[in-house]
Amino acid sequence: MSKLLSQQFYDEMKKLEPRYPTKVALLLPALHEAQKQFGWLPGEVMDEIGTYIGIHPAQVREVASFYTMYNLKPVGKYHLKICTNVACCLRGAEELVEHCEKKFGVKCGETTTDKRFTLMEEECLGACGTAPAMMLNDDYHENLTAAKLDQILASLPS
Amino acid sequence: MSESPQMFKPHFHEEARPLAYYLAKMNGYTALKKALPMPPEAIIEEMKKSNMRGRGGAGFPTGVKWGFIPKQSAKPKYLVCNADESEPGTFKDRDIMRYTPHLLIEGMVIGAHAIGAHAGYIYIRGEYTREAKLLNQAIEEAYANGYLGKNIQGSGFDFDLTVHRGAGAYICGEETALLNSLEGKRGEPRVKPPFPAQSGAFAGPTIVNNVETLAAVPMIINNGGEWFAKLGKLEKSGGTRLISVSGHVKNPGVYELPAGSVTIRELIYNVCGGVFGDKKLKAVIPGGSSAPVLTADEIDVIYDIEPLMKVGSMMGSAALMVVSEDYCVVKLLKRITKFYAHESCGQCTPCREGCKWMEDILHRIEDGHGREQDITLLLDIADNINGKTLCALGDAAAGPVSSFVKKFRADFEAHIRGGKCPNA
Ligand SMILES: Cc1cc2nc3c(=O)[nH]c(=O)nc-3n(C[C@H](O)[C@H](O)[C@H](O)COP(=O)(O)O)c2cc1C
Ligand code: SF4
Ligand code: FES
Numbered sequence: 115m116s117k118l119l120s121q122q123f124y125d126e127m128k129k130l131e132p133r134y135p136t137k138v139a140l141l142l143p144a145l146h147e148a149q150k151q152f153g154w155l156p157g158e159v160m161d162e163i164g165t166y167i168g169i170h171p172a173q174v175r176e177v178a179s180f181y182t183m184y185n186l187k188p189v190g191k192y193h194l195k196i197c198t199n200v201a202c203c204l205r206g207a208e209e210l211v212e213h214c215e216k217k218f219g220v221k222c223g224e225t226t227t228d229k230r231f232t233l234m235e236e237e238c239l240g241a242c243g244t245a246p247a248m249m250l251n252d253d254y255h256e257n258l259t260a261a262k263l264d265q266i267l268a269s270l271p272s
Numbered sequence: 273m274s275e276s277p278q279m280f281k282p283h284f285h286e287e288a289r290p291l292a293y294y295l296a297k298m299n300g301y302t303a304l305k306k307a308l309p310m311p312p313e314a315i316i317e318e319m320k321k322s323n324m325r326g327r328g329g330a331g332f333p334t335g336v337k338w339g340f341i342p343k344q345s346a347k348p349k350y351l352v353c354n355a356d357e358s359e360p361g362t363f364k365d366r367d368i369m370r371y372t373p374h375l376l377i378e379g380m381v382i383g384a385h386a387i388g389a390h391a392g393y394i395y396i397r398g399e400y401t402r403e404a405k406l407l408n409q410a411i412e413e414a415y416a417n418g419y420l421g422k423n424i425q426g427s428g429f430d431f432d433l434t435v436h437r438g439a440g441a442y443i444c445g446e447e448t449a450l451l452n453s454l455e456g457k458r459g460e461p462r463v464k465p466p467f468p469a470q471s472g473a474f475a476g477p478t479i480v481n482n483v484e485t486l487a488a489v490p491m492i493i494n495n496g497g498e499w500f501a502k503l504g505k506l507e508k509s510g511g512t513r514l515i516s517v518s519g520h521v522k523n524p525g526v527y528e529l530p531a532g533s534v535t536i537r538e539l540i541y542n543v544c545g546g547v548f549g550d551k552k553l554k555a556v557i558p559g560g561s562s563a564p565v566l567t568a569d570e571i572d573v574i575y576d577i578e579p580l581m582k583v584g585s586m587m588g589s590a591a592l593m594v595v596s597e598d599y600c601v602v603k604l605l606k607r608i609t610k611f612y613a614h615e616s617c618g619q620c621t622p623c624r625e626g627c628k629w630m631e632d633i634l635h636r637i638e639d640g641h642g643r644e645q646d647i648t649l650l651l652d653i654a655d656n657i658n659g660k661t662l663c664a665l666g667d668a669a670a671g672p673v674s675s676f677v678k679k680f681r682a683d684f685e686a687h688i689r690g691g692k693c694p695n696a
Contacts, residue, residue, distance in 0.1 A: 130434075133391075133432065133434040134434075135348065135391075135474045136455065136456070136474060138455060138456035138457075139454065139455050139456045139474075140456065141456035142436070142437065142438070142439055142453065142456060143436070143437070145439065146398070146437055146439065167456075176458065177456065177457060177458055180441060180458040180459060181398070181438070181439035181440050181441050181459070182439070182440035182441065183398045183399070183438075183439040183440035184439055184440075198607070199360045199561070199607070199611060200360050200361060200518075200519065200557070200561055200593055200604065200607060200608060201360070201361055201518035201519050201524075201593055203599070203604070203607055204518075204519040204520055204593070204595060204599055204604075205519070237360070237442065237611055237614070237615070238358070238359075238360035238361065238362075238561075238611075239399055240357045240358070240362065240363045240365075240366050240397065240399065240400065241363055241366075242360070242361050242362070242363050242516065242518035242519075242524070242591070242593075243363050243516060243517065243518050243524040243525045243526060244524070245518060245519075245524070249399060252401040252402075253401075253402075254402070
């Protein structure tokens with residue numbers, strides 16, 4: 115079976131291996147690294163991780179499905195996660211979500227048909243002092259307003 | 273208040289991050305040089321004297337906790353930093369990690385020496401990608417300059433430090449769930465005992481401490497435990513506190529104040545500029561969303577661990593959320609409860625079923641389909657969760673429900689009787 119995971123993945127794992135007394139401890143870092151490569155975690159990729167670590171593929175899935183950051187299905191090129199926890203709601207997060215749902219024509223949890231945007235509600239991001247906050251892929255955007263959000267979206271490369 | 277020492281806040285800016293700044297402006301790594309020749313017991317003694325109480329939520333005395341680690345152990349010992357910062361309302365640890373990462377690193381090396389650990393992990397919430405990167409850069413600097421790795425500063429002491437990223441699960445802030453997650457498992461809390469100090473990470477004796485707790489260690493060692501203890505205005509609660517203030521205040525943000533030096537009223541109106549839009553204050557959640565709510569009449573309490581416990585709430589992670597009359601408390605409680613229902617790991621029936629049930633009931637009350645008996649039902653369910661679960665998430669979900677329903681009963685009744693939110 116030819117490998118799906120990149121050389122960079124295997125190099126990164128080699129670097130981390132001596133840091134942990136067990137190989138299973140590499141599972142979360144491995145899932146992060148794989149998701150960096152593919153944008154989500156296809157089944158065959160999780161199988162390859164299982165083989166590399168030496169655990170059953172079912173164990174990989176069991177762990178991956180516990181954590182919300184691992185995408186078990188493909189997501190849009192731009193993944194918006196708008197925090198709607200207490201501090202953000204107090205500062206207008208619900209209006210932001212509505213604004214995006216209208217703008218994209220999708221509900222939270224869905225992806226636009228052109229696969230450009232996935233919209234999600236998120237739990238507290240630890241940015242409550244600069245609420246409302248959201249993540250766009252790996253980056254934080256804080257002190258948001260609908261206008262500011264539109265600006266950010268307009269500046270995204272197609 | 274201006275003469276009160278601030279150890280963190282003046283350095284919370286981008287320029288403070290590099291090692292050069294840390295060495296020049298923050299007495300960087302001088303505490304480590306002082307601590308390395310000290311016997312471990314002496315460091316633990318200093319921590320006990322400091323009255324440092326863990327900043328993660330439970331407020332457990334740090335020196336006492338470190339003292340639980342067995343001197344001899346067949347298995348390697350570990351020091352783990354809890355950088356999950358997942359309690360809603362909390363955002364102080366993020367500032368420590370992005371602005372003053374070396375404080376945390378130095379604190380961890382000293383802590384590791386005190387408990388005899390040669391490996392440590394910073395378990396950081398997955399969303400903090402940038403902070404993880406910045407921490408890794410600082411760790412590289414520390415390795416390159418002999419503050420981490422083999423034979424630190426020629427002392428013969430070895431310590432390796434690794435950043436381990438979580439992946440979006442609130443429960444991983446609970447220390448035993450965190451340890452499972454570190455080991456590559458689902459983040460489900462473990463049955464205690466054994467406590468981590470006996471059998472923690474990879475079954476070795478382990479100390480788990482919050483970021484702020486560990487980052488304060490260099491200052492305690494440099495200035496002495498007594499100095500730190502005296503910073504606090506109350507007995508048995510030393511140091512300054514980083515307070516995350518959010519919600520309906522004019523100036524939200526991280527504040528640093530001597531422990532026990534202000535009341536909640538002073539904090540809101542004098543320190544944070546008052547309620548947003550000069551609206552009327554409705555409620556205050558004083559210690560992260562798990563903390564039982566306080567009404568506007570209950571804010572003359574001193575903002576510290578013991579005083580808040582006495583009024584039936586808690587300081588938790590020192591995350592104060594301010595709610596004005598502009599937001600419906602029923603809706604707010606529904607949102608809080610949805611969070612706990614979503615984050616319950618599902619191991620215990622009262623927590624798994626109870627949280628979901630409370631969420632559903634609150635949903636129908638908010639929607640205007642609530643029944644008269646729903647109020648008693650909510651209180652019953654909360655009672656049946658409280659104290660009957662494996663970890664404290666159950667209590668964290670029950671506390672807000674009982675307190676909101678009891679203290680704002682009229683708002684809940686108005687929704688039920690009127691069939692809608694009276695202010696909608
Ligand atoms: C559900 C739950 C979530 C928690 N989340 C955090 C957290 O995000 N950060 C943290 O430091 N402690 C958190 N704690 C507390 C930890 O279990 C632990 O007490 C703490 O990390 C110990 O560090 P300290 O003694 O320095 O406070 C949480 C506890 C529970 C029950
Ligand atoms: S109380 Fe809830 S979160 Fe904690 S172990 Fe039980 S089910 Fe899991
Ligand atoms: S509530 Fe939105 S970042 Fe904390």
